Amino acid sequence: MSARGVRPGMLRQKENTPADAQAGKRQRTATGAARQPLSAAAQPPPPEDEPMVFAGREDVEALLNEKMKGKNKMDYKGRNEQMMEYIKKLRACIKWLLEREDANLVEIGNISARLEAQGKEHSETVAELKNSIDEARSINEELQKQYTSLQETLEKVKAEKLDALHALDEENDARTSAESMKNKLLEDLKRIKLEETRLNDQIKMLQDTNKRLQEYNTSLQQYNSNLQSDATKNSETIAKLQKEKNTMVETMNGLKDHANSVKMQLDLTKSLQTEAAKQKDDLLKELEGLRMELQRVREDRDNKYAEVNSLMAEIGTYKEMTGKTAIELDGAMTRTAALEETCSSQRQMIETLETKLASASERLKMSDLTALETMTEYENQKKMLKSLQSRLEEAEQQILDGEKLRKKLHNTILELKGNIRVFCRVRPLLPNESGAVSYPKSGENIGRGVELMHNAQTYSFTFDKVFDHSASQEHVFIEISQLVQSALDGYKVCIFAYGQTGSGKTYTMMGNPDLDDQKGMIPRSLEQIFQASQALKSQGWKYNMQASMLEIYNETIRDLLAANRMAAQDGGSSKYTIKHDANGNTQVSDLTVVDVISISEVSSLLRRAAHSRSVGRTQMNEESSRSHCVFTLRIFGVNEGTDQQVQGVLNLIDLAGSERLNKSGATGDRLKETQAINKSLSCLSDVIFSIAKKDEHVPFRNSKLTYLLQPCLGGDSKTLMFVNLSPEVSSTGESICSLRFAARVNSCEIGIPRRQTQMRSSQ
Numbered sequence: 001m002s003a004r005g006v007r008p009g010m011l012r013q014k015e016n017t018p019a020d021a022q023a024g025k026r027q028r029t030a031t032g033a034a035r036q037p038l039s040a041a042a043q044p045p046p047p048e049d050e051p052m053v054f055a056g057r058e059d060v061e062a063l064l065n066e067k068m069k070g071k072n073k074m075d076y077k078g079r080n081e082q083m084m085e086y087i088k089k090l091r092a093c094i095k096w097l098l099e100r101e102d103a104n105l106v107e108i109g110n111i112s113a114r115l116e117a118q119g120k121e122h123s124e125t126v127a128e129l130k131n132s133i134d135e136a137r138s139i140n141e142e143l144q145k146q147y148t149s150l151q152e153t154l155e156k157v158k159a160e161k162l163d164a165l166h167a168l169d170e171e172n173d174a175r176t177s178a179e180s181m182k183n184k185l186l187e188d189l190k191r192i193k194l195e196e197t198r199l200n201d202q203i204k205m206l207q208d209t210n211k212r213l214q215e216y217n218t219s220l221q222q223y224n225s226n227l228q229s230d231a232t233k234n235s236e237t238i239a240k241l242q243k244e245k246n247t248m249v250e251t252m253n254g255l256k257d258h259a260n261s262v263k264m265q266l267d268l269t270k271s272l273q274t275e276a277a278k279q280k281d282d283l284l285k286e287l288e289g290l291r292m293e294l295q296r297v298r299e300d301r302d303n304k305y306a307e308v309n310s311l312m313a314e315i316g317t318y319k320e321m322t323g324k325t326a327i328e329l330d331g332a333m334t335r336t337a338a339l340e341e342t343c344s345s346q347r348q349m350i351e352t353l354e355t356k357l358a359s360a361s362e363r364l365k366m367s368d369l370t371a372l373e374t375m376t377e378y379e380n381q382k383k384m385l386k387s388l389q390s391r392l393e394e395a396e397q398q399i400l401d402g403e404k405l406r407k408k409l410h411n412t413i414l415e416l417k418g419n420i421r422v423f424c425r426v427r428p429l430l431p432n433e434s435g436a437v438s439y440p441k442s443g444e445n446i447g448r449g450v451e452l453m454h455n456a457q458t459y460s461f462t463f464d465k466v467f468d469h470s471a472s473q474e475h476v477f478i479e480i481s482q483l484v485q486s487a488l489d490g491y492k493v494c495i496f497a498y499g500q501t502g503s504g505k506t507y508t509m510m511g512n513p514d515l516d517d518q519k520g521m522i523p524r525s526l527e528q529i530f531q532a533s534q535a536l537k538s539q540g541w542k543y544n545m546q547a548s549m550l551e552i553y554n555e556t557i558r559d560l561l562a563a564n565r566m567a568a569q570d571g572g573s574s575k576y577t578i579k580h581d582a583n584g585n586t587q588v589s590d591l592t593v594v595d596v597i598s599i600s601e602v603s604s605l606l607r608r609a610a611h612s613r614s615v616g617r618t619q620m621n622e623e624s625s626r627s628h629c630v631f632t633l634r635i636f637g638v639n640e641g642t643d644q645q646v647q648g649v650l651n652l653i654d655l656a657g658s659e660r661l662n663k664s665g666a667t668g669d670r671l672k673e674t675q676a677i678n679k680s681l682s683c684l685s686d687v688i689f690s691i692a693k694k695d696e697h698v699p700f701r702n703s704k705l706t707y708l709l710q711p712c713l714g715g716d717s718k719t720l721m722f723v724n725l726s727p728e729v730s731s732t733g734e735s736i737c738s739l740r741f742a743a744r745v746n747s748c749e750i751g752i753p754r755r756q757t758q759m760r761s762s763q
């Protein structure tokens with residue numbers, strides 16, 4: 001592209017190859033967007049002959065200074081041609097300028113890149129130099145510092161050397177004292193080592209104790225969980241113990257019978273022995289008489305012998321004296337014969353007497369033997385009686401111990417749980433009903449679980465106890481008897497039955513009091529209370545009991561024991577007002593309270609109350625209870641021996657049946673009743689849920705039922721709920737609702753039961 005060597009002012013045309021054009025294009029593009037390629041329209045028309053070449057600025061200036069030449073002013077054609085030529089040159093010049101500009105731009109680009117690279121290199125070198133200077137400076141500073149510190153060290157070393165010299169002297173002194181100190185320390189070390197061994201032993205001991213404590217803690221935890229499971233087992237044990245108690249009582253009765261028969265035998269033996277002793281005395285007396293007679297006979301015989309001998313001597317004298325009279329001789333002979341006869345008869349008598357004596361002695365011996373035997377028998381019987389009595393005492397003690405243990409276990413269970421216990425009872429299927437209830441056959445929930453099939457789904461629940469349809473009233477009562485018993489010990493006890501209408505609440509609570517196997521929990525509880533209070537008399541306890549019975553019908557209270565049924569209606573705000581005192585005892589103003597002293601009295605009260613109870617008819621139950629029925633027995637006990645006083649309460653409640661309005665088919669008054677029942681039951685569930693949530697405010701006052709039950713639900717009483725179920729398929733929805741409610745109740749903690757007891761003198 002160089003136009004060197006070309007004369008200024010001389011324009012030449014340049015060979016413009018396609019490669020150059022391409023290169024020019026590339027260069028323009030390479031210098032960036034500084035210049036856009038010329039559009040086709042802006043491109044000059046292709047040269048018709050040789051292209052012009054510009055060598056430099058002079059050529060351009062020459063072109064710019066070129067003057068128009070024409071023959072004259074009017075020579076337009078010549079001027080036009082000149083103009084055309086000039087334009088052509090201008091175009092070539094512009095093109096050249098453009099190419100130069102492109103080349104310059106490329107050059108500028110290269111130069112600026114080079115400059116940039118050099119700048120970078122320069123700044124790097126500067127930075128390096130700067131670093132080296134800094135480094136040199138810091139080395140210098142370091143060296144300075146080292147120098148200063150070396151000087152300081154030198155000074156120090158010098159001072160230290162002096163010190164060391166002093167110290168050496170001191171050290172020599174100190175060494176001597178250190179030697180003695182060392183010996184002392186060695187002794188101390190020995191002592192410390194001994195102390196260390198002792199401390200190590202102590203630490204070991206403490207570690208052992210700690211380990212043991214940890215083990216104890218683990219075992220306590222284990223014990224705690226065991227207690228939990230024991231609590232469940234204990235209720236079973238309690239039932240078993242109750243059975244054992246019954247068998248023991250039976251055995252005791254048998255033993256008592258046996259002791260009586262042994263006593264009778266003993267009396268008989270005693271009288272036999274007295275008779276034998278009497279006989280013996282008689283025989284001894286007879287024997288004595290016989291002996292005396294024998295003695296007399298013997299003496300008589302000896303006399304006779306002496307007489308015979310003297311007679312014989314006389315005869316001899318007579319014979320010697322020959323001549324004595326024959327008559328005298330005969331007489332003497334006769335007398336001798338008579339005497340001999342007497343003698344032989346006396347001999348016979350003696351023999352008989354001797355035989356009699358022998359047999360009497362034999363009889364005496366025999367009677368002695370019999371007396372001995374009787375005595376031995378008597379002693380044996382005495383021993384047997386004694387052992388029977390001690391066995392009886394033992395059995396009685398065992399029963400008492402069992403009773404105590406049961407009480408303790410029962411209270412422990414309740415204290416451990418601290419919540420409302422729930423028993424579930426399923427009534428038997430009625431004819432034409434099909435069942436939807438089943439029970440777990442294995443696992444830990446046997447006897448505690450109940451399952452319901454509803455819409456092809458199984459709903460499982462567990463409670464403290466589940467009674468299936470076959471459970472008898474007696475069986476159910478055994479499970480609550482301890483709870484009832486604790487009312488006598490001064491606890492507040494509350495048992496209530498909840499469930500759908502027709503599910504067996506009234507059957508469970510009241511049953512049929514006149515039939516032994518159908519008596520419900522209320523009559524059985526009262527029987528037990530009376531029996532137990534009688535039994536406790538031997539321990540010095542005296543009880544007074546007061547009963548009352550009310551029903552809540554349509555949110556009004558009715559006195560079921562009132563003599564006049566009409567007067568028993570709720571008489572507005574003043575009558576039958578519920579009040580609780582500071583001890584959690586409930587009073588209902590104007591309510592009839594009857595002192596009861598016998599079970600027969602209570603039975604007649606129950607009959608009276610059952611008769612008064614509002615009974616209506618619904619589609620669900622032929623004899624549906626339309627009210628909540630509350631039986632209350634207040635128990636005041638005092639121990640004459642210890643002056644201890646207890647005050648227990650037994651509340652037995654048969655709630656009205658829960659039912660859905662559409663299912664009950666109720667209208668009119670029945671509808672009103674059902675609404676009132678459902679409202680109060682819903683208040684009950686509100687209260688229970690509020691307690692379960694541990695709310696600060698529990699809405700006890702929202703219904704008469706909940707307000708009446710406040711001390712049982714929110715206090716320190718022992719509370720048990722029966723949830724009664726109808727097993728038939730059509731009731732499953734309702735049953736699930738009842739079971740869900742019961743499960744919530746079961747989880748409700750109401751506090752630890754507290755006994756109401758105090759000393760008589762402290763009143």
Ligand SMILES: Nc1ncnc2c1ncn2[C@@H]1O[C@H](COP(=O)(O)OP(=O)(O)OP(=O)(O)O)[C@@H](O)[C@H]1O
Binds near residue numbers: 426427428501503621
């Ligand atoms: N365990 C049972 N064994 C035998 N029969 C029972 C049992 N439970 C309930 N029944 C019978 O079922 C029927 C309904 O029982 P019950 O009247 O006790 O129900 P309920 O729940 O008190 O009803 P409501 O709330 O309507 O008064 C009665 O005929 C009763 O005798």
